[in-house]
Amino acid sequence: FKKFSSLPYAHAKIGPFAQEEPCLRNPFTDDPLIERTLRRWMPNEVYSYVSKDLERFGDKIVKEIDNLGRECELNPPKLESFDAWGKRIDNLVTCQSWKRLKQIAAEEGLISIAFDRKMDPTWRRVYQMAKLYMFSPSSGLVSCPLSMTDGAAKTIKELNLDKKFPELEQTYQRLISTNPQEAWTSGQWMTEKRGGSDVGRGTDTKAVHIEGNKYKLYGYKWFSSAIDADIAFTLARDCDKHGNDIEGSKGLSLFYLQLRNPETKKLNGIQIVKLKNKLGTRQLPTAELLLDGVEALKVSENGRGVASMAIMLNTTRIHMGVSATAAMRRVISLARDYATKRTVFGQKQADWPLHLTTLAKLEVETRGCFLLLMEAARLLGRQESGQASNIELLNLRLITPILKSYTAKQSIPLISEGIECFGGQGYIEDTGLSILLRDAQVNTIWEGTTNVLGLDVLRVFNKNITMFQALKEHVQYILNQNKKQFSNDLKECEKRISQALETLGILLNKVENDPHNKNMNLERCAREISFAIARIYIGALLTSHAADPISTQSDKDCAYRFCVEDNLYELDEEIFLSIRNDTDRNIIYENFQ
Numbered sequence: 180f181k182k183f184s185s186l187p188y189a190h191a192k193i194g195p196f197a198q199e200e201p202c203l204r205n206p207f208t209d210d211p212l213i214e215r216t217l218r219r220w221m222p223n224e225v226y227s228y229v230s231k232d233l234e235r236f237g238d239k240i241v242k243e244i245d246n247l248g249r250e251c252e253l254n255p256p257k258l259e260s261f262d263a264w265g266k267r268i269d270n271l272v273t274c275q276s277w278k279r280l281k282q283i284a285a286e287e288g289l290i291s292i293a294f295d296r297k298m299d300p301t302w303r304r305v306y307q308m309a310k311l312y313m314f315s316p317s318s319g320l321v322s323c324p325l326s327m328t329d330g331a332a333k334t335i336k337e338l339n340l341d342k343k344f345p346e347l348e349q350t351y352q353r354l355i356s357t358n359p360q361e362a363w364t365s366g367q368w369m370t371e372k373r374g375g376s377d378v379g380r381g382t383d384t385k386a387v388h389i390e391g392n393k394y395k396l397y398g399y400k401w402f403s404s405a406i407d408a409d410i411a412f413t414l415a416r417d418c419d420k421h422g423n424d425i426e427g428s429k430g431l432s433l434f435y436l437q438l439r440n441p442e443t444k445k446l447n448g449i450q451i452v453k454l455k456n457k458l459g460t461r462q463l464p465t466a467e468l469l470l471d472g473v474e475a476l477k478v479s480e481n482g483r484g485v486a487s488m489a490i491m492l493n494t495t496r497i498h499m500g501v502s503a504t505a506a507m508r509r510v511i512s513l514a515r516d517y518a519t520k521r522t523v524f525g526q527k528q529a530d531w532p533l534h535l536t537t538l539a540k541l542e543v544e545t546r547g548c549f550l551l552l553m554e555a556a557r558l559l560g561r562q563e564s565g566q567a568s569n570i571e572l573l574n575l576r577l578i579t580p581i582l583k584s585y586t587a588k589q590s591i592p593l594i595s596e597g598i599e600c601f602g603g604q605g606y607i608e609d610t611g612l613s614i615l616l617r618d619a620q621v622n623t624i625w626e627g628t629t630n631v632l633g634l635d636v637l638r639v640f641n642k643n644i645t646m647f648q649a650l651k652e653h654v655q656y657i658l659n660q661n662k663k664q665f666s667n668d669l670k671e672c673e674k675r676i677s678q679a680l681e682t683l684g685i686l687l688n689k690v691e692n693d694p695h696n697k698n699m700n701l702e703r704c705a706r707e708i709s710f711a712i713a714r715i716y717i718g719a720l721l722t723s724h725a726a727d728p729i730s731t732q733s734d735k736d737c738a739y740r741f742c743v744e745d746n747l748y749e750l751d752e753e754i755f756l757s758i759r760n761d762t763d764r765n766i767i768y769e770n771f772q
């Protein structure tokens with residue numbers, strides 16, 4: 180017996196080795212860019228206040244919040260449709276951690292910061308988005324209702340709904356409240372069975388007029404996330420004065436509703452038909468809803484539903500940039516820690532050149548996406564402060580769909596590569612790593628698919644003839660901030676950015692001068708155009724950052740690798756040719772019966 184008990188695997192022993200796990204560090208102090216970016220941009224007193232708060236919050240994420248987020252994944256929401264006696268109850272059960280995270284979000288001001296009159300409006304959004312970026316991967320997807328709540332509060336303010344409807348003044352105060360007992364969240368219901376991209380043709384929900392601005396809504400909302408919300412903004416179809424439906428998006432108006440009757444707490448003419456069984460985002464209750472006489476207020480002008488909802492969409496799209504970029508940062512942060520702990524072939528992962536170069540590629544991309552996100556937040560702050568120039572407003576409009584579509588798309592292969600850094604453990608549910616990949620996929624779909632956002636980018640160019648000039652001027656403005664400090668390498672970066680802009684300009688011009696798109700077709704290249712613009716913005720932001728006196732050598736290397744070693748654009752004239760539509764069809768449908 181003595182002989183066998185000294186063997187490591189005998190008598191139910193499992194061997195002496197256990198791999199040290201990756202550890203989550205304070206997402207403020209662990210992040211290579213966040214602190215330097217805020218220090219560069221913000222006035223000293225603002226920076227000092229914000230950085231203290233973010234460092235404290237980072238500790239809270241490590242000690243408390245991250246565990247709560249994990250609990251939400253392990254205890255997904257459930258729907259109890261009927262009670263034991265067959266009575267319909269539509270009871271949505273969410274776990275304690277989900278509720279606690281919503282409270283923390285209110286206490287930490289994750290929405291209110293953006294509306295806080297005490298802070299310089301330009302910096303509120305940068306502060307809020309930086310804080311959300313730290314919170315997002317640990318938030319158990321409470322980040323989703325937060326994004327819609329932010330969008331709802333902004334919609335109320337920008338459309339002056341708090342002045343027009345007394346009820347909405349109180350709602351606004353609740354949406355931005357830091358008191359968890361009072362704070363409300365919002366939903367955003369657009370998608371119906373016929374379509375979520377083309378809501379103009381896809382919306383069957385009917386609005387029946389009661390009196391004044393009061394309506395009852397009848398319809399079926401096919402995807403409705405964070406269904407434990409207190410209020411929602413939704414689209415529904417109006418009739419003309421003869422009672423006939425008005426077709427297309429011109430027939431859609433924006434409606435505001437409370438999900439439950441404030442006194443009885445009963446659902447307001449809503450049946451929660453089922454919860455969606457999803458690939459990811461399992462923490463989040465996403466439901467199919469039957470609207471059966473929901474009492475609602477029409478809050479937009481007739482037929483201006485889509486344009487009014489766009490305020491909310493553009494806000495949530497910036498939040499999506501937060502979510503995608505933060506997930507990239509999280510996987511790198513864990514992988515670089517793990518690389519100092521995991522031994523492979525006799526030395527630490529971090530000592531193998533091939534592993535380092537794999538991680539460095541992810542890091543360059545993530546830094547770029549982070550700066551793009553911060554620039555979008557800064558422009559949003561400028562818009563809300565009323566100080567934005569016309570050029571800034573145009574760039575905010577353009578950067579929003581670009582940020583969303585580019586970061587969402589980049590995040591999937593990047594997180595996948597990050598997961599691979601953990602080998603088999605990356606694939607194991609108990610490590611919590613796989614959630615990052617599972618939850619990343621949705622970012623390319625909700626809030627507008629990659630193609631739909633590519634078309635939105637073209638919509639911006641179509642609507643504003645000076646858009647390209649405004650883009651060029653904004654990129655130049657970014658570069659000019661630190662131009663005097665450009666080293667030869669950074670001058671090369673600048674050259675590549677100018678070349679990319681020139682190529683884009685020539686192509687846009689060629690298409691414009693091609694009557695009826697006979698030879699060239701812009702739409703088929705909407706993605707390439709969007710991503711080229713994303714990379715031009717990022718290239719300029721990385722270059723300008725790298726030239727700043729507070730930057731490090733790694734900032735300079737990242738800028739060089741992004742602008743010079745990688746391609747800034749894939750805009751071969753060939754791909755614009757209309758004739759390729761037929762070739763595409765032949766490639767796809769060969770052999771199709």
Ligand code: UCC
Pocket residue numbers: 320322323326327367369370375376377378379404428429485486487489490492493495498499502624625626627628631635638642
């Ligand atoms: O998916 C959802 C998920 C919610 C969960 C929250 C996730 C956040 C997570 C973050 C953290 C985890 S909610 C549903 C999202 N649905 C979409 O995104 C819809 C996608 N489809 C589109 O975006 C389409 O392009 C449509 C619906 C906007 C197309 O509608 P129309 O009516 O066919 O388009 P039009 O006719 O071109 O536009 C109507 C008006 C125009 O204004 P006017 O009439 O003044 O010329 C457009 O310029 O709306 C204006 N407009 C916009 N304005 C359209 N889009 C925009 C925009 N983005 N910004 C400003």
Ligand code: FAD
Pocket residue numbers: 367368369370373374375376377402403404405457460465621624625626627628629630631634
């Ligand atoms: P479709 O519009 O059918 O798109 C399918 C494909 O066609 C995509 O690849 C798309 O890019 C492509 N396509 C569409 N139009 C064009 C075009 N003109 N040119 C080229 N390609 C095109 N919606 C809400 O309103 N509220 C919510 O809270 C909500 N939560 C969601 C939660 C989850 C987890 C998910 C997955 C979705 C949610 N949605 C919500 C719905 C989401 O916004 C839609 O699914 C999305 O906008 C796409 O619409 P669709 O599903 O109808 O796809």
